[in-house]
Amino acid sequence: MRHPLARKAGIGAALAATAALTLAGCSGSPAASGPELSDEPVTLSITWWGGDARAEQTQAAIDAFEEEYPNITVEPQYADWNGYWDQLATAAAAGEAPDVIQMDELYLASYGARGALADFGGLEVDTAQIPDDALATGQVAGTQYALPIGVASYAIVANADLFAQYGVELPDDDTWTWDDYADLAVELTQKGGGAITGSAQIAGFDTSSLKYWARSAGEEVFDEDDQVAVSPETIADMWQYELDLIAAGGMQDPAAIVESQTAGISGGAIATSKVALGTAHNTQITALASASGADLRLLKLPEPEGIHPNFFKPSMYWSVSGRSEHPAEAALLVDFLLNSEEAADVIGTERGIPANEAIREHLAGSLSETDALAVEYQERVTPGPAPLVTPNGASGIEGILQRYSQEVLSGQTKPLDAAKAFIAELQAEIDAAA
Template structure:
C-alpha cells in the first residue's frame, strides 16, 4: 500500500477489476497448463534475462530503475528488464500474463492477491532468500502452505492522518491519540465541518482496512486463518451505521462529494487538497500526502471504543512483497534479485519509506537515520505502536480481492439512502461470504 497504489480511484476499481471472472479464471489456467517452466530467457550476449513488474509512481519507477542498475553492476551476467504501471491496471495485466504463461519472473505482490496466485501454484517458494534480519511477523505475512511465497519489502500501519492547520482554524488541537474515543472523533469532526466553510471533519473510510480495524477493536477479524469470515452481518450493520451517523452529523460532506472523492487519487483527495481534517491512510503514504497538501500531516492511532491505546485495533501489515513466478526458468537468479531488493543497504537507501519501513532491521536502522522530518515521523509512529499491537491479520483467502469493491458499493448505497443500513449490511455480507467461499 502506498501513495499511488491506494488511490481513491484505484480502491474503487480494485475488487471489480480483478474479480473472480478475471483473476481466478486466469490463474486457474496456469494449473491446467501443466508444470513446465516458463518466464526468463537469455540475451544475445548470453546474459540471463529476468522481467520484473511493479506498480507505483514515477518516483518509485526512478528509484527502482536505480536499484536494478545497482544489482546488475554486482551481477553482470543478469539483465533485469523492468515493467511498471499504475495500480488499477496492474492486476488485470498480471492475470492475463499468468493465463498465457508469460508472467514476469519477479512480481511485486500485495497480500490481498497472495493466495489468489499461491494457492494455484503460480508463485515460487522463495526459501533461500535471507530473512534472518526480519521480524517474525514480516515472514509470516508472506508464508502460506506453499512456503515462503512473498518477501516483505517493508511494514506499515493503518493510520488516521490529521491536518493540524485545519484543526487550528477550527479552534481545535491535535488530539491525544492514546486516549481518544470514537465519540471524541465524532465531536471533533462535526466541529470542523460546522466552523469552516468548504472544509470537513473527515473523508470517507478506506476499505477494507477500515472494517478490519473496526472488527479488531471488538476482538474479531474480517477473515480467520481458515479463510472463513470472522464477523456477522450484525457487525457490518454497526459499522455501516457508524459511518451513516458521521454523514448525518455533518462530519462527512454530502454523498455526491464522497462518491467523487473515491474516484480521486491521493493528490486530489480531500486529505491531499486540504479540505478534510482527518483521513484514513497507510503510514507510508504520509510523505506524499503532506507534499500534496503543502504542510506536514500528523499520523494518529485510530480512536477506540474504550479510549485505551491497546484497543485501537492496529497491526503491522506488509506494505508490499516481492514474489517469484512459479514457472520461471531462473529461480536462483530471481531469489538473488529479491534478496538484493530487501537486504542490500543500497536498495534500502533508494527505496527509503516508499515500499514501507524496511523489513530488514539493519537496513531499517540505516534508512531511518537518513530520512527527512515527515518520513521520520511516519517511521517513529509505526515503531511506537509495537507495544500496543494485538497480533497481525491472517493472510487473506482466495476471493478476498473482491471485498473492497463490495464494501465501497454498499457504503454508497447507504450514503445515498438507496438502501437502509440493515439491508445494505445483509446484502454486502452475502456477497463477501460468496466471494471468499468459492
C-alpha cells in the first residue's frame, strides 16, 4: 500500500504539489495543523527490542522503505528487553528519544503521560484495516499514543499427542467450564501414571491471566481513575482454584512451577511435554510447537455464560516520539511498517499476528502451520471491550503478581491476605508515580 502523499519517483514534485494539503489524522479526521513532509534529505532513528532475527527482518523492511522514499535515511537501534527500557528511559529524559519507538503496553501510559509520545490524531497513518478494539489498546485517556503491530489472545494450549497417548478426548471448548478443566487435568495426571501432570500453572504469573479472571467476574484490573479495581475476593478465588487443583493432583506443584517459569517459554512445562494443558497467548504456539515437537492445539478458555472475558493483547506497538523533529516522516515510516505488503513480506508474523486485517489476509497463503493455527484461533475468539492501559507506575505488576502467587501456592500466605497485600502494593506504586 502506497502512502498517498509520496511516490517512489518524483517525490519532490509530488510533495510540492501537495504542500497546501493538511495531513489527515490516523482516525480519518483532518488534523488541525498537522506536520508536513519535507522534500529535503531527512534522517530518522528507530528503536526496538528483540534478537538478531528481528533485527535482520526489520532492516530489510527499512531498506524497502528507503528505496521507496530516497530522501529519507533511517538509522536503526535495538537491544534486548531489559537493556532496551533502560536505554529508552535515558534517551527520553535527555530529550533524545528515537523518532520511531517500539512500545509495550506496560510502559505506554508512563511515556504518554510525560509527553514523550506524539498523538497519532495529528499524524497521517492509515488505520482503516485495524479493528477499533485493537486500536483502543494503544489509547491513554482517549489519545492514540501507539498503534498495535500485532495482536494476540489468551488461550489454553493442549498437547494432543499426550491426550491420544493416554486415551483422553480433547474437550469441547465452546461449552466447557473451569470445573471441567479441573476434572480433565486430574484425569490426565492419573492416566499418565506419574509421567506427566495434567496442567501447568494457569493463572497468576502474567497480567493477561489476571485480566481474564477479573473480567470473568465482571471486573477489570484497573479503572479510569488509575485505581486497582479488581476485588481481593476475585484474586483469592483465582489462587484458591489453583490450590485445589494442586491438591487434587491436576496441576504442577510450586517447585515445578518455579522451574518451568525459570526455563522460559522454550524450556517450560508445555514446551517439554511435562504437562498436557497450560495457558499461553495464541501467538506463542509456534515457539512452543517448535520446542516440543508435539501436536499442540489452541482451545478457548472457559467463559461464564453471557460474558466474553478475552481481549486483544497488543504484541507491541509503534509510537512516534513527542519530540521528533520529523514527525511527518516518522509517521510515514510507521505507516509503511504497518500497511505495506513489502514490509509484511519480510517481517511476516515475527512481531505477532498482524493487527492490520488486510496484511493478515495478504500473508495467509504463506503462514506456517502453527501461525495459521494462531490466526484461526483468534478468529474464533469473541473479545470483550479492550481493557484500559496499565497505569503509569504499574509496569512492575507481573513481578509483584508472581511473588504473591508463589507465596500463596507454597502455603506461605493465605489467598485473601495475599490478594489484599498485592492490591495495596500495586496501588502504592501507581500513587507514587502520579
